[in-house]
Amino acid sequence: MSAFTLLELKTISDVRGALTVMDGILPFPVARSFWIYGADGQKRGGHRHHKTRQALIALSGTVVVSMDNGEIQEEITLSSPDKCLLVEPHDWHEMAFGPGSILLVFASDGYDSDDYIHTPYGRS
Known part of the structure; x- marks a missing residue:
């Protein structure tokens, strides 16, 4: 059981x-949508937000998301377009x-540089 919410999206095949x-x-x-590609072998993100909520879907390939809510750390693998990870x-x-x-x-929310927190939990 994950501490984070992974939604199962309705799929008709x-x-x-x-x-x-x-x-x-x-x-x-949804106020903003974007997609990340061409990042093979790279890490992206590395932040949290003051107010923005997000939903992540791997449309193709595999993306491993390292999550930390200040109490629990977990790696969630997204490798199917019918799974959606909520990021609070x-x-x-x-x-x-x-x-x-x-x-x-x-x-x-739309992009706002002041909404980003670049310091991980456990660091000042």
Whole structure:
């Protein structure tokens, strides 16, 4: 059992392929979306937020997300486009990208550099 929320997205599959639906499942309205790609073997993130909530989906490849909420540290592997990891504002998160990975991110707020906290838990 994870301390972090991993949503199972509704997926319809048949001989023509798979269709994954994200309809009313996020616990916040989406103000910003972006995707990260071409980061093979790299780490991204390495921060938490004051107020922004996020939802992460690996559309392709594998992304290992290191999460830390100040009490629990956990690595969550995203490798299927029907899984969505919720990242709350207090969650320190760092993503490690496997070959050919594409990570889609939905955010509750637009970009604001003052919303980022770059100091991990346990450090001053």
